Amino acid sequence: MGGLTGLVSATLPVVVLIPVNNQWGLGPALLAALGVALVITVWRIIRKETLQPAISxxxxxxxxxxxxxxxxxxxxxxxxxxxVSLVLAVLSIASIIFRWPVVGVVWKGINGESMVWRQVPKAMWAYSYATAGWAAVFLARFLVQNGMYNHGDTTTLGVTRILMGWPLTGLVTLLTIWMVRRANAAVEAAGLVETPEPAEKEA
Structure with a gap:
């Protein structure tokens, strides 16, 4: 959701945390991570990016x-x-089971379009496959990183966090783009029009 900048914002504090913790301990490491996060936030504000992701x-x-x-x-x-990875994995799986795959809901919600795609089986399956991809990533992150949290050191956990961040996110994003295109094609083939949701009238 935060794009490339969001990935950088999530990764740099970890990159700083690990060596500072190894060299000077917990307190300086946390201050360093917070300092980097603050600098990134100010930089995003200066660039006039959307404020919500920066503050979040x-x-x-x-x-x-x-x-x-x-x-x-x-x-x-x-x-x-x-x-959070475990929670997101459970929510993603539940959304598929209840036939509201979260990738379709979020994608169409962001673009202000209707949920007419739910009437098209091929579109439903495409969004379900994309959602399943994210569920697999979230579940893998939880299982691997939770195991390392219980049995490993901070450096190993931090490196694993980074390695399971960018690469897996890139792969599942490619899958999502492919599935979204297939879903859009299925809706068009069905002769349905995904019009924007009407805005609520003011009282």
Whole structure:
């Protein structure tokens, strides 16, 4: 959702956290991560990017830092992301089961289009496959990183977090783009028009 800048914003604090923690300990490491997140937020504001992702990114880093401080271990920085991955995996799987695949809902919601695609079986399957791809990524992140949190060190966990971030996100994004195009083609072949949702009338 945050695009390339969002990926950078999520990765750089981790890149800074690991060496600073190894060299100077937890406190300086968390301050360094927060400092980097703050600089990125200011930079995004200066570039006049959408404010919500910038603020959300800063708050996310602050929350992760607070958890790490509370647990007394730099590994705690990763706890929030680990458990959010599990929640997102469960939500993605549930959305497929209940025939509201979240990729289709989010994609059409962002573009302000109707949910007419749910009337087209091929489109429904395409969005379900895309959602299943994200579910697999989220579940893999939880299983691998939770195991490393319980048995590994901060450096290994941090490197794993980065390796399971950009590469997997890139792969599942390509799958999503492919499936969205197939869904759009299926809707067009069915002769349906995905018109924007009408705006609510003011009272």
């Amino acid at each position: 990114g800063l708050l996310g880093v602050a929350l992760c830092a607070a958890i790490a401080w509370f647990t007394g271990d730099a590994k705690g920085y990763f706890l929030y992301g680990i458990w």
